[in-house]
Amino acid sequence: MAKIILNKAQVSQLVWDNRYPVKEEEKFLSRCIDGRYEKNSKLKSQMSKLENNNFLPALSIPGADLGELALILATANDFGLAVDYEKVFQGLIKVVGGLKNFSYHTDSHHGGLALGCGHFGQILKDFVAYNLQKKDIEFLEEKLKFLEKKDVLPVILEGEHLEGAVLLIKGDWAVYPRYYLATDEGKKLVEVFAYHQSLADERRKILAKRLIDDGAVVLYPGCDEDYLYQVMSDEAENHLFETLNRLGKDLPIYSVVFDAQGGFDIEKR
Numbered sequence: 001m002a003k004i005i006l007n008k009a010q011v012s013q014l015v016w017d018n019r020y021p022v023k024e025e026e027k028f029l030s031r032c033i034d035g036r037y038e039k040n041s042k043l044k045s046q047m048s049k050l051e052n053n054n055f056l057p058a059l060s061i062p063g064a065d066l067g068e069l070a071l072i073l074a075t076a077n078d079f080g081l082a083v084d085y086e087k088v089f090q091g092l093i094k095v096v097g098g099l100k101n102f103s104y105h106t107d108s109h110h111g112g113l114a115l116g117c118g119h120f121g122q123i124l125k126d127f128v129a130y131n132l133q134k135k136d137i138e139f140l141e142e143k144l145k146f147l148e149k150k151d152v153l154p155v156i157l158e159g160e161h162l163e164g165a166v167l168l169i170k171g172d173w174a175v176y177p178r179y180y181l182a183t184d185e186g187k188k189l190v191e192v193f194a195y196h197q198s199l200a201d202e203r204r205k206i207l208a209k210r211l212i213d214d215g216a217v218v219l220y221p222g223c224d225e226d227y228l229y230q231v232m233s234d235e236a237e238n239h240l241f242e243t244l245n246r247l248g249k250d251l252p253i254y255s256v257v258f259d260a261q262g263g264f265d266i267e268k269r
């Protein structure tokens with residue numbers, strides 16, 4: 001299937017039809033930036049048990065919670081911070097509201113626990129580019145096995161990668177990434193990579209405080225949780241664009257800013 005690169009008008013159409021409001025009580029549950037999540041598909045995961053089969057987390061970040069765990073370790077490596085690996089994992093679990101909410105995914109043709117996650121796949125291929133070390137990868141793989149043992153299973157995405165744009169989203173609305181776009185030759189399936197910037201920031205602020213309070217990350221004297229939040233944000237941008245440069249190199253990037261009523265502005269970056 002040929003991939004359609006989306007222009008601003010097409011992205012507008014997609015966002016208009018696929019937007020949905022963020023639910024306050026679910027706003028810290030995550031999914032990956034992957035464009036293959038379905039609005040109405042049964043997610044083969046713990047997540048689908050939370051409310052109903054149509055539930056899709058609004059907060060989209062590279063690799064979902066597995067990616068966020070990798071991000072904390074990379075931040076520590078990059079900025080020379082001391083970390084307690086187990087406390088980092090437990091701190092993230094607390095912020096997502098318990099082990100059963102830990103979100104990660106694979107896909108039907110790669111299998112494994114997270115091999116079908118493009119972000120995690122790139123991390124495995126070239127962890128140095130993500131400021132990670134071999135021992136970090138071993139820790140992530142150990143935690144994946146632990147999650148499986150506890151019956152916290154990955155979402156299994158289906159189908160081809162058809163992402164034709166990158167959306168950087170701000171506001172209290174989210175976007176389903178898959179869409180049937182009307183074209184001259186009938187309806188065509190399209191997808192977008194979606195990063196929910198404002199929800200990611202909001203959760204990361206709370207996570208930074210949690211990690212400090214729990215002694216999971218030890219900062220230099222004079223540095224506080226705002227510093228940790230800042231360096232995690234810098235590293236998050238590194239991770240996001242490292243993966244986008246690898247998986248969506250020539251894709252246009254659009255910022256989508258929602259108002260409270262679901263109205264939005266789109267700008268090409």
Ligand SMILES: [Zn+2]
Binds near residue numbers: 109
């Ligand atoms: Zn795959």
Ligand SMILES: [Zn+2]
Binds near residue numbers: 062105116118120
């Ligand atoms: Zn992924």
